[in-house]
Amino acid sequence: MKTLIFIITLCISGFVIAAQKPACLECHQPADVLPKDHKKVKFQPVTCPACHKGVDIGKTDPFAAGIHLKHSDGVECSVCHEMKGSAPFTVKGGKKGKVTEETDLIKDTMVSWQTSALLDNKHANAQVFCNGCHGRELPVFAAEVSNDVCLVCHGPLEDLQKKTEPMEFKDRNPHKSHLGDVACSMCHHMHTEQTAYCVSCHQKFEMTMPK
Amino acid sequence: MKSKNESGLSRRRFLQTGMTVAAVTASGMAMNLLSPSEAEAMAPKKIPAKWDKTHDVIVIGSGFAGLAAAAEAAAGGLDVVILEKMPLYGGNSIINGGEYNSWTDLIHLRETLKLGDDSAALHKADTLKGGDFYGNPELVQILTDNSSDALNWMVTEGGLKLRPILNRTGGHSAYRTHTCVEGVGRGYTEALKRIAEKRGAKIMLNMPVSWIWREEGDNKPVLGVEVDVKGRKRNLKARKAVIMASGGFSRDIKMRMSFNPAIVPEFNCTNQPGATGEMLRYAQAIGADSLQLCFIQLYPYAEPETGTLDSPAVYPFRGPGYGLIYVDKKGKRFVNDLERRDVVSHAEINTGMKPTYSIFCQSMIPLMGTQDEVDKGIAKGRFFKADSIAELAQKLGLPADTLVATVNQHNQYLKDGKDPDFGKPITARMIPIDKGPFYGIAQWPAVHHTMGGLRINDTAQVIDIWGSVIPNLFACGEVTGGIHGDNRLGGNAIADCVVFGRIAGRSAVK
Ligand SMILES: Cc1cc2nc3c(=O)[nH]c(=O)nc-3n(C[C@H](O)[C@H](O)[C@H](O)COP(=O)(O)OP(=O)(O)OC[C@H]3O[C@@H](n4cnc5c(N)ncnc54)[C@H](O)[C@@H]3O)c2cc1C
Numbered sequence: 001m002k003t004l005i006f007i008i009t010l011c012i013s014g015f016v017i018a019a020q021k022p023a024c025l026e027c028h029q030p031a032d033v034l035p036k037d038h039k040k041v042k043f044q045p046v047t048c049p050a051c052h053k054g055v056d057i058g059k060t061d062p063f064a065a066g067i068h069l070k071h072s073d074g075v076e077c078s079v080c081h082e083m084k085g086s087a088p089f090t091v092k093g094g095k096k097g098k099v100t101e102e103t104d105l106i107k108d109t110m111v112s113w114q115t116s117a118l119l120d121n122k123h124a125n126a127q128v129f130c131n132g133c134h135g136r137e138l139p140v141f142a143a144e145v146s147n148d149v150c151l152v153c154h155g156p157l158e159d160l161q162k163k164t165e166p167m168e169f170k171d172r173n174p175h176k177s178h179l180g181d182v183a184c185s186m187c188h189h190m191h192t193e194q195t196a197y198c199v200s201c202h203q204k205f206e207m208t209m210p211k
Numbered sequence: 212m213k214s215k216n217e218s219g220l221s222r223r224r225f226l227q228t229g230m231t232v233a234a235v236t237a238s239g240m241a242m243n244l245l246s247p248s249e250a251e252a253m254a255p256k257k258i259p260a261k262w263d264k265t266h267d268v269i270v271i272g273s274g275f276a277g278l279a280a281a282a283e284a285a286a287g288g289l290d291v292v293i294l295e296k297m298p299l300y301g302g303n304s305i306i307n308g309g310e311y312n313s314w315t316d317l318i319h320l321r322e323t324l325k326l327g328d329d330s331a332a333l334h335k336a337d338t339l340k341g342g343d344f345y346g347n348p349e350l351v352q353i354l355t356d357n358s359s360d361a362l363n364w365m366v367t368e369g370g371l372k373l374r375p376i377l378n379r380t381g382g383h384s385a386y387r388t389h390t391c392v393e394g395v396g397r398g399y400t401e402a403l404k405r406i407a408e409k410r411g412a413k414i415m416l417n418m419p420v421s422w423i424w425r426e427e428g429d430n431k432p433v434l435g436v437e438v439d440v441k442g443r444k445r446n447l448k449a450r451k452a453v454i455m456a457s458g459g460f461s462r463d464i465k466m467r468m469s470f471n472p473a474i475v476p477e478f479n480c481t482n483q484p485g486a487t488g489e490m491l492r493y494a495q496a497i498g499a500d501s502l503q504l505c506f507i508q509l510y511p512y513a514e515p516e517t518g519t520l521d522s523p524a525v526y527p528f529r530g531p532g533y534g535l536i537y538v539d540k541k542g543k544r545f546v547n548d549l550e551r552r553d554v555v556s557h558a559e560i561n562t563g564m565k566p567t568y569s570i571f572c573q574s575m576i577p578l579m580g581t582q583d584e585v586d587k588g589i590a591k592g593r594f595f596k597a598d599s600i601a602e603l604a605q606k607l608g609l610p611a612d613t614l615v616a617t618v619n620q621h622n623q624y625l626k627d628g629k630d631p632d633f634g635k636p637i638t639a640r641m642i643p644i645d646k647g648p649f650y651g652i653a654q655w656p657a658v659h660h661t662m663g664g665l666r667i668n669d670t671a672q673v674i675d676i677w678g679s680v681i682p683n684l685f686a687c688g689e690v691t692g693g694i695h696g697d698n699r700l701g702g703n704a705i706a707d708c709v710v711f712g713r714i715a716g717r718s719a720v721k
Contacts, residue, residue: 101443105443141440141443141445142415142417142418142438142440144415144416168590169590169591171587178306178395178397178522179299179301179305179306179397180305180397180401182299183298183299183416185298186298186299192441197298197299200483200484201306201483201484201519202517202519203517204516204517
């Protein structure tokens with residue numbers, strides 16, 4: 001999946017695309033994307049989605065059908081969708097999309113991913129897109145990411161535990177604490193500032209988050 | 212219960228004093244409608260026209276009480292969700308000291324260890340007395356009658372493992388305090404979480420509940436809750452019940468002070484940062500009654516600088532039944548070591564010197580804990596160890612001759628079977644501190660537990676200020692009041708939370 005994402009990124013060469021170009025054509029030639037028996041179409045900015053609709057965000061699984069389903073493996077939202085500006089979530093070059101609380105949330109998150117000084121931007125620089133962590137679950141309200149997903153790249157846990165084992169007090173290890181299994185995101189927030197949770201009780205601990 | 216008319220009248224009067232009547236009488240408004248922030252105070256909160264999500268049962272809080280409630284509510288296959296505001300499940304429960312009171316258990320520890328007699332009735336009597344008879348005897352009896360069943364349930368269904376030790380702790384007249392293998396509350400939360408999740412309940416983290424929706428009108432039900440995730444609000448409907456298991460408010464300095472001004476901000480606190488009282492206030496805002504909110508407990512043995520209750524800080528609590536003693540900075544005893552927490556805490560403060568210390572010896576360790584835990588505590592600079600009492604005194608910074616004299620005197624009292632200084636009831640299980648190595652640890656009171664809270668009945672239904680049940684609203688655990696009186700006996704909270712959590716979960720789906 002990672003290679004696919006990489007290829008896509010290469011072919012769009014950066015995140016920002018010239019405004020009016022049909023998003024589809026960034027990756028596809030009309031010839032290779034249309035089945036033989038497809039009716040003839042002239043590629044306008046939003047030609048494909050006009051018929052092959054995505055599914056409304058906020059409904060159960062936005063990737064269950066339509067054009068979303070076909071692109072659910074490795075194509076990152078902002079390849080097709082406009083994330084900045086007043087009408088987020090429009091298909092690039094298309095008409096203004098409907099702004100809902102969900103699209104708003106995704107827009108904010110995407111902008112952060114693209115521009116922040118937070119961990120989400122670090123992931124952006126490492127070519128990890130929304131679905132790299134959230135899979136086919138859209139990063140909706142209160143979305144959670146399981147530790148297994150983080151550990152695919154950052155694991156195994158034993159290595160992390162070794163890395164953060166204090167010289168002096170071995171049980172003051174944030175990756176092996178009295179709290180047992182905790183979510184990575186308890187401290188390593190992606191879209192907000194990271195915090196060392198331990199310190200909220202153990203005020204005397206000197207703990208800082210890696211930059 | 213009051214007649215409908217009467218209660219309607221008094222409610223109207225109540226609302227008139229609280230806010231403009233017009234807002235209340237308009238239909239479709241949520242009851243009471245005073246939101247916590249000043250800015251919103253006069254704006255009525257409208258019941259949502261549309262719900263973002265619907266569940267059968269919504270549990271607020273993921274500690275012992277919430278997990279136990281969710282487990283029982285989910286037993287019948289209902290859709291049960293636990294909303295937890297913190298990024299970690301478990302609240303105070305997961306960091307707790309792991310002490311659980313039960314007069315018996317499925318492995319018959321007390322009999323095996325030959326620690327004398329006990330009964331549910333004796334546990335009840337101790338609990339009521341330890342709280343100066345402010346506790347509701349009916350609720351206390353439910354706690355003491357069901358605590359062993361709840362313990363066995365966590366063992367058999369949740370895989371909880373107990374240490375083969377049993378302690379007699381402050382205010383108890385029998386050896387009934389159990390400890391889990393982990394030596395922290397996580398042993399119980401993991402067992403409960405296992406049961407709850409096996410039955411299909413789901414925990415959602417980072418979900419602070421910001422309001423309880425109740426339909427306007429007499430005896431109208433609770434409908435659901437609002438959550439507020441970093442300013443983005445969502446409304447969740449509960450088809451059957453909302454169960455409040457949101458814990459105590461020891462970390463809520465303003466609320467603490469408003470009920471008990473003596474609990475000044477300078478006190479440390481043993482609790483997790485999320486132990487604040489907003490849920491209690493939301494419940495009050497929809498008419499729930501509360502009681503005894505001024506009863507706030509200090510834990511006498513917290514780490515003096517920060518108030519942390521780490522595993523070393525549990526030893527002074529576990530030890531007195533085996534002969535551990537407390538001394539002040541002059542090296543003298545200052546209290547009956549088997550006293551209740553409130554008495555010990557105030558005696559410490561009254562020494563006029565911070566901190567105080569626990570003194571014990573090698574042979575007590577396997578009875579009250581593990582050598583491994585003590586060794587780790589030494590490495591961290593929490594416990595001090597020495598081959599003689601004089602050396603220990605020197606390490607702790609206490610006058611050596613006084614400490615030696617104090618220990619010798621106490622050893623003599625054990626021989627005599629009498630403590631003329633403080634009247635401690637001496638038992639045959641108490642060990643003289645005469646064979647080394649010897650150990651010491653510093654200790655000081657920190658804010659620990661809020662005994663007061665929501666008024667509930669014997670089926671964990673929340674009662675309103677007119678004495679009626681609030682339909683579809685249940686509460687359990689530290690957020691409730693009226694069980695522990697003015698002083699909770701150590702080890703009674705886990706039992707309270709699990710017993711009433713289970714009751715709330717079952718009542719909610721009836
Ligand atoms: C350090 C320590 C040691 C202790 N040791 C013992 C012991 O050995 N034995 C014993 O019997 N008792 C002990 N106690 C007391 C006991 O642990 C607590 O009384 C008990 O854990 C309370 O359980 P609970 O389920 O009611 O609340 P908690 O476990 O505190 O859980 C309540 C949860 O609700 C969440 N919450 C609060 N407000 C909201 C909101 N608005 N929205 C969503 N979630 C919310 C909180 O974040 C929290 O996670 C100890 C307490 C502490 C602090």
